[in-house]
Amino acid sequence: MEEYEAQEQEFWRKLEETDMSRSQMLKRSVAAAAGLTILSSPAAALGARRLGAKNPPLKGKSVSPKEMVAQAKKEGHLNTIALPPDWANYGEIMSTFSKKYGIPITNDNPNGSSAEENQAVRSLKGDSRAPDVVDDGPAFAISGTAEGLFAKYFNSNFATIPRAMKDTRGYWVGDYWGAISIGYNANIVKTPPKTWKDLLGSDFRGKVALNGSPLTSGSAVAGVFSAALANGGSLNDVGPGIDFFTQLKKAGNWLPVGGTPQTVASGQTPVVIDWDYLNLAYTKEFPAANWKVAIPSDGVYGAYYCQAINANAPHPWAARLWQEFLYSDQGQLLWLKGYSHPARFQDLAKRKKIPSSLLNALPSASVYAKVKFAGSGQQTKAKALIAQDWPSKMGG
Amino acid sequence: VKSGRRRLSLAWLGTLPFFAYTILFLFLPAGEVMVGAFKSVHGGWTVDNVRQLFHQPYYNAYRTSIEISVVTALIGGLAGLAIAYAAIREGTPRWIRSMLTTFSGVAANFGGIPLAMAFVATLGSIGIVTSFLRDQLHFDLYGHGFTLFTKTGVEIVYLYFQLPLMILVVAPAIDGLRREWREAASNLGANSWQFWRHVGLPVLMPSILGALILLFGNSFAAYATAYSLTSGTVPIVPILIGAYYQGNVLDNPHLAQALAFGMFVVLAVMMILYVPLQRRAARWAR
Numbered sequence: 201m202e203e204y205e206a207q208e209q210e211f212w213r214k215l216e217e218t219d220m221s222r223s224q225m226l227k228r229s230v231a232a233a234a235g236l237t238i239l240s241s242p243a244a245a246l247g248a249r250r251l252g253a254k255n256p257p258l259k260g261k262s263v264s265p266k267e268m269v270a271q272a273k274k275e276g277h278l279n280t281i282a283l284p285p286d287w288a289n290y291g292e293i294m295s296t297f298s299k300k301y302g303i304p305i306t307n308d309n310p311n312g313s314s315a316e317e318n319q320a321v322r323s324l325k326g327d328s329r330a331p332d333v334v335d336d337g338p339a340f341a342i343s344g345t346a347e348g349l350f351a352k353y354f355n356s357n358f359a360t361i362p363r364a365m366k367d368t369r370g371y372w373v374g375d376y377w378g379a380i381s382i383g384y385n386a387n388i389v390k391t392p393p394k395t396w397k398d399l400l401g402s403d404f405r406g407k408v409a410l411n412g413s414p415l416t417s418g419s420a421v422a423g424v425f426s427a428a429l430a431n432g433g434s435l436n437d438v439g440p441g442i443d444f445f446t447q448l449k450k451a452g453n454w455l456p457v458g459g460t461p462q463t464v465a466s467g468q469t470p471v472v473i474d475w476d477y478l479n480l481a482y483t484k485e486f487p488a489a490n491w492k493v494a495i496p497s498d499g500v501y502g503a504y505y506c507q508a509i510n511a512n513a514p515h516p517w518a519a520r521l522w523q524e525f526l527y528s529d530q531g532q533l534l535w536l537k538g539y540s541h542p543a544r545f546q547d548l549a550k551r552k553k554i555p556s557s558l559l560n561a562l563p564s565a566s567v568y569a570k571v572k573f574a575g576s577g578q579q580t581k582a583k584a585l586i587a588q589d590w591p592s593k594m595g596g
Numbered sequence: 597v598k599s600g601r602r603r604l605s606l607a608w609l610g611t612l613p614f615f616a617y618t619i620l621f622l623f624l625p626a627g628e629v630m631v632g633a634f635k636s637v638h639g640g641w642t643v644d645n646v647r648q649l650f651h652q653p654y655y656n657a658y659r660t661s662i663e664i665s666v667v668t669a670l671i672g673g674l675a676g677l678a679i680a681y682a683a684i685r686e687g688t689p690r691w692i693r694s695m696l697t698t699f700s701g702v703a704a705n706f707g708g709i710p711l712a713m714a715f716v717a718t719l720g721s722i723g724i725v726t727s728f729l730r731d732q733l734h735f736d737l738y739g740h741g742f743t744l745f746t747k748t749g750v751e752i753v754y755l756y757f758q759l760p761l762m763i764l765v766v767a768p769a770i771d772g773l774r775r776e777w778r779e780a781a782s783n784l785g786a787n788s789w790q791f792w793r794h795v796g797l798p799v800l801m802p803s804i805l806g807a808l809i810l811l812f813g814n815s816f817a818a819y820a821t822a823y824s825l826t827s828g829t830v831p832i833v834p835i836l837i838g839a840y841y842q843g844n845v846l847d848n849p850h851l852a853q854a855l856a857f858g859m860f861v862v863l864a865v866m867m868i869l870y871v872p873l874q875r876r877a878a879r880w881a882r
Binding site for chain 1: 652741746828839
């Protein structure tokens, strides 16, 4: 409310009061006293203050971008969690957001897991340090929704996100996806691998590594899924994937070292099974390693992550502005720059919004055509089988 | 002024920090583990977690953990004993002994990620020693089936701190072997083997047993070294506990607590075996 409006209202109020009778006046003062008592209780005062601040919208399209930016600026801050700066280009995404809107970001626990993100939403409820937004694996986005951790929000580009990659009620939206890839050091590996079966060859003795153990690493689980698809298994049965790794071990090709940027740079892990966006990032990051990437044609397995807004976000407007930014063409291309496929990839491609330099950095779109995503039930089933069989079949 | 009452000694106050510390960081967490091992994810009591320990893959994890601990305790223990004796016996220059114990003090405390990194840099697939053997002597270590990243590798790396720990622990006992005993034995016509069989080993035995138990526990509980060396792929119990507690994949803290409870039990069994053995070994002292 502008100042002149307030003055006008005060004027009208005073005008009415002069007309009031004495008895009315008395009644009013009693009511006022009661009202003051209620207002002085902290909960009611907080409620009143909330009413004072504008409630964030349910739909991005229902407010002007200008107003959203103004409200987010008023909050002045955005809390994110578990966004590794070198993962899917998050470093540049965060700095671009901050620069564009003048809103600083606090990124807590950059290497945290989805479980830790949901735990932070739970345990920091009501705290100003609570994460405003999370980037969860689908299983955690679904369980978090069921628990009531997230707020409904339909960003302005919600309609162009593929149906399979969003919660139609608006509690979460898929943000980007990647597929399992074979990254290899072309200085050491002379025959370029194209399929899972290729990795059983004698050229790969002691060279093939996953990104950690599938008992703790999500991308290693995805590697098992992909190997299963290539070896007669399915999303419902990853057993053949585990068996493939035991074959790999028997052939002497399995390297039980977790692939990291360091092991890739040093050449300690000549072949690393990992997400395409991580392997593709190594190609640019470590030119000396001569890193090349192939999507195994016999097991195209993908997974996506999900954006959700904390239902009790300390900066609710900034949280929604963050989502608007991520799903704008600019935000989507920033993800693509980090070699991950943003949710609106098809939409951008159709509208020819993707610069060819970005497209050329990725393996051709046709190799991704057969990509399969596992549902949360299939994930649970796979994890249970891996927990059961992996340690005894692969350890020791 | 003579007071009839005995004054309450306040000396016990000095022990307060110690007891507060052990209660907070040893007894409370241990109690939490023991209670949690018998709870289910849905609340309520259950023995399912503990029952699972007798099945795969947990049963195998205990076997691997115990194997690694026994192998490194025995090899580290025997080699450590021999080295300590060689350095301390009559005739060895004094400076060798002080150098050895100083080095052992450092090496016994070298563990975790730095130790794993050091071994990867020397004996890893592109380590200095591996590369030297391959390029200069044309011997491909990894081509011949050697690998640092499995159970054998973990054992080799653990020996790096097990052996010096044995030297540190057993050195004072070797000091206790008096020269006179040896002289007396030879005066009575005993040869070296007879001296060791009837005098040397019986005197040292209680210390050796105690040291072996210490080495066993030391490697049984080690986590960071094995984890960083093998990226969590070697299936030992502490690594499984870690997988169930944190990580992006498995989530069952009560099973993790049951696994930890199982480790308590293994150590308790070791202690129970140790007590009568120790008593028997120390018979001569009574």
